Amino acid sequence: MAFSSHIFLFYFLPVLLALYHVLPARWLAARNVLLLVAGYVFYAWIDPRLTLLLFGLTVVNYVLSRLIAGSSTRRVQSLMTAGAIALDLAVLGIFKYTAFLGDSLNSLLRFAGRDTLPILRIVLPVGISFYTFKVISYIVDVYRGRSPAARSLLDFACYVSFFPQLLSGPIQRFGTIDAKGEIVPTFADQLRTRWWTPNTFSHGVALFMLGFAKKILLADGVAQVADAVFTAASPGTLDAWFGALAYSFQLYFDFSAYSEMAIGLGLMFGFECARNFDAPYRAEGFGDFWRRWHISLSGWLRDYLYIPLGGNRAGTGRTYLNLMIVFLLCGLWHGAGWTFIVWGAWHGAWLVIERLFGRKPFYAFLPSPVRVLVTFLLITVGWVIFRTPDLAEAGRMLAIMFVPQSAQGGSALLSAVIYTRGHLIVMALCAVLVFQPLQGCDWTGRFHWAKVPVLVVLFALALMTMFAQSFRSFLYFQF
Amino acid sequence: MAARRSPCICLSVVFLAMIAVVAVSQIIVEWRQGDSPQIAELFRQKPTRANLRRLESSLESGCRIGQTVRPWMQFARFVLLEDAGDNAILGRDGWFFYRPAVQYLIEPWSPEGGQTQGNVFDAIISFRDDLAKRGIQLLVMPAPNKASVYPEMLTGRTRKETGSVNASTREILVRLKQEGVEILDLFEVYDRAKRVAGSPACYLAQDSHWSPEGMRLAAEAVANRLLDLGWIEKRATKYETRSAPVERHGDVLRMMRVPQVERLFEPQGMDCTQVVDAETGQLYADDPNSPVLVLGDSFLRIFERDEPGSGGFVAHLASNLGFGLSSIVSDGGASTLVRQQLARKPALLKDKRVVVWEFVERDLRFGTEGWQRVPLPAPDGSG
Numbered sequence: 001m002a003f004s005s006h007i008f009l010f011y012f013l014p015v016l017l018a019l020y021h022v023l024p025a026r027w028l029a030a031r032n033v034l035l036l037v038a039g040y041v042f043y044a045w046i047d048p049r050l051t052l053l054l055f056g057l058t059v060v061n062y063v064l065s066r067l068i069a070g071s072s073t074r075r076v077q078s079l080m081t082a083g084a085i086a087l088d089l090a091v092l093g094i095f096k097y098t099a100f101l102g103d104s105l106n107s108l109l110r111f112a113g114r115d116t117l118p119i120l121r122i123v124l125p126v127g128i129s130f131y132t133f134k135v136i137s138y139i140v141d142v143y144r145g146r147s148p149a150a151r152s153l154l155d156f157a158c159y160v161s162f163f164p165q166l167l168s169g170p171i172q173r174f175g176t177i178d179a180k181g182e183i184v185p186t187f188a189d190q191l192r193t194r195w196w197t198p199n200t201f202s203h204g205v206a207l208f209m210l211g212f213a214k215k216i217l218l219a220d221g222v223a224q225v226a227d228a229v230f231t232a233a234s235p236g237t238l239d240a241w242f243g244a245l246a247y248s249f250q251l252y253f254d255f256s257a258y259s260e261m262a263i264g265l266g267l268m269f270g271f272e273c274a275r276n277f278d279a280p281y282r283a284e285g286f287g288d289f290w291r292r293w294h295i296s297l298s299g300w301l302r303d304y305l306y307i308p309l310g311g312n313r314a315g316t317g318r319t320y321l322n323l324m325i326v327f328l329l330c331g332l333w334h335g336a337g338w339t340f341i342v343w344g345a346w347h348g349a350w351l352v353i354e355r356l357f358g359r360k361p362f363y364a365f366l367p368s369p370v371r372v373l374v375t376f377l378l379i380t381v382g383w384v385i386f387r388t389p390d391l392a393e394a395g396r397m398l399a400i401m402f403v404p405q406s407a408q409g410g411s412a413l414l415s416a417v418i419y420t421r422g423h424l425i426v427m428a429l430c431a432v433l434v435f436q437p438l439q440g441c442d443w444t445g446r447f448h449w450a451k452v453p454v455l456v457v458l459f460a461l462a463l464m465t466m467f468a469q470s471f472r473s474f475l476y477f478q479f
Numbered sequence: 480m481a482a483r484r485s486p487c488i489c490l491s492v493v494f495l496a497m498i499a500v501v502a503v504s505q506i507i508v509e510w511r512q513g514d515s516p517q518i519a520e521l522f523r524q525k526p527t528r529a530n531l532r533r534l535e536s537s538l539e540s541g542c543r544i545g546q547t548v549r550p551w552m553q554f555a556r557f558v559l560l561e562d563a564g565d566n567a568i569l570g571r572d573g574w575f576f577y578r579p580a581v582q583y584l585i586e587p588w589s590p591e592g593g594q595t596q597g598n599v600f601d602a603i604i605s606f607r608d609d610l611a612k613r614g615i616q617l618l619v620m621p622a623p624n625k626a627s628v629y630p631e632m633l634t635g636r637t638r639k640e641t642g643s644v645n646a647s648t649r650e651i652l653v654r655l656k657q658e659g660v661e662i663l664d665l666f667e668v669y670d671r672a673k674r675v676a677g678s679p680a681c682y683l684a685q686d687s688h689w690s691p692e693g694m695r696l697a698a699e700a701v702a703n704r705l706l707d708l709g710w711i712e713k714r715a716t717k718y719e720t721r722s723a724p725v726e727r728h729g730d731v732l733r734m735m736r737v738p739q740v741e742r743l744f745e746p747q748g749m750d751c752t753q754v755v756d757a758e759t760g761q762l763y764a765d766d767p768n769s770p771v772l773v774l775g776d777s778f779l780r781i782f783e784r785d786e787p788g789s790g791g792f793v794a795h796l797a798s799n800l801g802f803g804l805s806s807i808v809s810d811g812g813a814s815t816l817v818r819q820q821l822a823r824k825p826a827l828l829k830d831k832r833v834v835v836w837e838f839v840e841r842d843l844r845f846g847t848e849g850w851q852r853v854p855l856p857a858p859d860g861s862g
Contacts, residue, residue, distance in 0.1 A: 009501075198484060198487050199484065209494060231586045409646045413636075447486060452489055468548070471539075
């Protein structure tokens with residue numbers, strides 16, 4: 001179920017809110033059970049069979065976490081932690097990477113003139129990348145002794161299946177918080193104690209309304225431009241840049257909208273979650289960008305991958321290698337394809353270059369607005385690689401962007417599709433909004449009367465637009 | 480604190496009302512109509528993925544508030560943003576284009592790319608060969624996309640372009656010709672017609688189909704080709720044409736399903752001509768015993784089965800050839816469905832000498848059921 005779908009907005013959410021708030025606040029366990037059931041219904045709506053996988057992963061990790069916490073031998077704890085992580089990664093690998101590995105192997109076999117192998121194509125369960133990372137962070141935190149094991153299967157199952165975060169994050173941790181992120185109570189604490197006030201509820205409502213408006217009015221609008229350009233046979237240079245910018249805007253507005261809606265929904269049920277975006281396109285370098293973009297993922301990669309690899313403690317060369325490993329895996333996490341790996345390498349390489357220049361971009365001497373612009377353009381180039389179906393297509397698109405040419409053949413008709421009045425207005429709005437510092441979390445946090453009509457009008461406009469256009473899923477569902 | 484609490488409560492109440500009103504009003508309307516609420520289907524059927532998608536889709540399409548809001552919102556988007564919706568693109572000077580047809584021209588596509596079911600070459604060549612076994616000749620006539628003929632009415636940018644906007648189609652036609660398939664190239668016919676100053680447009684401004692003029696040119700070109708090839712001789716039945724002007728909104732405009740937008744545009748006037756038998760004065764009607772069978776899609780339906788009737792391609796081709804024709808028309812199904820209909824009724828091929836097969840250019844990629852091979856039963860009935 002997507003947050004912007006008819007069934008979620010008009011049936012699932014009102015019914016769940018009513019049931020949840022009818023239960024007395026002191027019946028916290030009953031409310032948690034309701035959220036657990038809601039999470040499974042929410043997930044089953046995509047495909048009921050997927051709940052078996054979710055349930056299986058939950059039970060196995062819960063049992064292993066209890067064993068890890070209960071074991072007095074460090075060696076046994078280590079073995080069980082490694083086993084749990086291996087199992088979680090195996091599940092992720094089987095569902096997400098089998099076809100990719102098979103295709104890559106077959107390419108090698110073809111190159112060597114050998115017969116290719118049959119490939120098992122498995123449907124990717126939506127959200128698997130997110131909830132496997134959630135359970136891995138939990139297992140590692142229990143092993144490190146930073147988080148107690150979940151007191152009950154209900155608590156842990158409620159954490160894993162918490163519907164606002166189930167499909168596309170944020171990747172909130174169970175018993176710890178990201179030390180460099182916003183300070184909020186841990187999820188485990190919130191399962192036991194959470195305060196609900198009209199103000200927190202309305203903050204959640206405001207965030208949800210704003211996120212919904214961003215998704216429908218901005219992200220879905222620029223998505224039409226990006227889709228048209230990236231599927232065109234021979235767009236011109238101007239078209240290619242217009243499409244690349246549209247995709248940069250789409251990714252940000254789509255994913256940040258989802259995160260805001262998820263955080264807003266959590267607040268409606270009394271759960272707090274740290275922000276996941278902080279004006280990422282205002283970043284002045286790649287390091288800065290990753291402190292602002294998908295903050296829960298970059299924090300996860302830092303705490304559960306980069307630091308265990310040695311971080312920056314094992315010498316300069318090893319730091320660079322660690323950065324490259326982390327970002328290659330970050331790319332692979334986003335999708336099973338060479339374009340994602342190259343995108344990860346693009347980011348890793350720029351981060352290494354920043355380290356070479358003393359944790360500053362090589363263009364640090366430029367004025368701040370120019371640094372922001374250069375970083376944004378370099379990130380946009382990365383998104384082109386991210387968006388294209390294969391490396392050949394990525395190379396072709398980048399060549400069009402950097403070697404001036406006009407649209408050829410039928411692609412000359414693109415201009416009628418992308419440079420419409422509506423698209424120009426939405427692109428201009430996006431261009432203004434991505435570079436302004438105020439974020440949804442801040443704007444809705446300081447609430448007063450003047451914001452009520454703004455939010456209501458935006459939400460109503462988005463609802464009416466939703467009725468008038470075909471449904472477009474969230475981009476990050478595919479990851 | 481109280482002052483800050485009031486806007487919070489107000490916003491929450493408005494939000495809850497906005498998300499609750501859709502389902503509540505829907506259930507009330509359904510009850511008042513004596514129907515059980517559609518959402519109750521959730522508990523009546525097995526919750527499989529397919530059933531859930533079906534329910535979700537029917538809840539969306541059946542939503543009364545959505546049905547009320549949708550046209551007004553689309554109207555506002557059209558007026559303010561020039562957004563003509565999922566199926567249409569607004570061109571210049573009030574011309575509308577069918578979006579999938581434009582998409583066909585913009586996106587890279589190859590008949591060998593596995594994007595369609597079956598293969599266009601196999602389907603056409605095997606059909607030609609099956610007909611040949613019965614002694615029947617095949618003439619293939621792709622009807623150009625409107626944007627292939629009038630790209631400049633979609634965007635001024637094509638004026639500067641040198642390349643053809645439909646290179647894929649042209650490559651397919653060249654290859655079919657190399658394979659010995661007889662093709663009537665309407666692109667050339669319309670290109671010539673466009674160069675004649677002051678000549679009427681070959682396509683309708685608000686429609687995806689040809690204009691009466693474009694249709695007459697096609698009928699004339701096919702008749703001339705059949706006669707030139709010697710596949711058929713002109714016969715003596717005298718037909719006359721009589722003027723039957725028609726006014727209506729075009730199909731692309733109507734696809735928007737927004738009456739408010741339709742009211743912004745005058746219905747397009749069409750200078751149609753009906754074909755009548757000169758002796759009896761009867762409107763043209765198909766002749767099942769004709770030596771010529773015409774297969775095609777909505778390009779054959781327009782003016783022939785639609786208003787004014789007996790004024791479309793088949794009637795005008797008959798007029799040019801001097802005898803009545805047989806026809807099978809399948810809207811949007813000229814790639815495969817029309818041949819499947821023929822395969823089910825092979826008697827329609829009895830005494831035929833020529834089959835004329837029209838399909839719209841975009842169906843090379845988007846044809847319903849793709850380009851399946853549809854073997855015709857063997858001529859002796861053994862197959």
